[in-house]
Amino acid sequence: MQPLTDARPLSISDQRHVEVVDFLHYEAELLDDLNERRWLTELVSPDIEYQVPVRETVERARGAGFSTTTFHLKENLGSLNSRVTRGETKYAWAEDPPSRVRHFVTNIRVRAHESNNGDLLRAKSNILIYRTRQSQTNPQMLSGERADVLRREDGQLKLLRRVVYLDLSVIGTHNLSLFF
Template sequence: MSKSENRTSMENFELQLECTNFLNHEAALLDDNRLHDWFDLLTEDIDYRVPRRVTRERNSEVSEFSEEGYLYRDDHGTLSTRIDRFDNDYAWAENPPSRTRRLVSNIRPEELPDDDVDDVIVKSNLMLYRSQGDTTDYDLIVGEREDRLRRLDGEFKLSERVVYLDQSILDSRNLSFFL
């Protein structure tokens, strides 16, 4: 029997609430441009990927998502470098800073069946609104995220994120934001 089959309704509710609170807190940190605080929510072995969506014919057995091409493919080191770059004068893409709003919904946690691991896989839907400067232009990016949350010292940390965007082409000036 898996962990999820052994949990009571109250334990399922508590896990749902804990995952929802984590993802809402994470979204607030990113929307408030508190990138260093957001970075503290990541494990040192973080794997952060946004594979390119490839349009396929209807009955194709090949995945719609590339296993070779990525919009983002980051680890702890590259994420740290990207965040540190925002602290200096060379972050031209973010001058003026973007204004973002992340709407995270349809949060679906599922504990892994392995009793030795205190990880939770969480699927959620994401809608990111982004504007910048004094123009009427904005980005609206939508997709599904699959996260692996790991409980360390009683708190969740993000150890893996894969974002499956609904768009196959992003009409964005730059990709200087996190999903």
């Protein structure tokens, strides 16, 4: 997991915090509404790094329990665009009909980036994704922490880096065709 910096999170009344919360809530709305193309073009930086490392069950002395070399997802703009494009075709069988998804984003903590670059902000948030498929009665849930770096590009915040630290070491879902 992302190490906690010495810096305290920004106050919730700080305009940068408010802007990041608005960004994350709007992102959740776009993804819940399956507006993935709009999410990609409006909110994602061309320089995106998007990772979901594999969780390992290890003793405390061995670290946080996330692989640094093995990932469920390790994406850039090209691979994210390919996923979105495939979902727009009739060949996305894993998601046709599409899942019904809700992103619950909580405990948002915003910090200035350690580079002291005013265009960069760090955001940590907890995520719960609730997904139902077709007529299944048992929902699928994924929870974890997101560690994001947001960069101001042309006056707008864009997602530059996202690492999702899932709580489960074994993912009980039939695919990862969703976006965190």
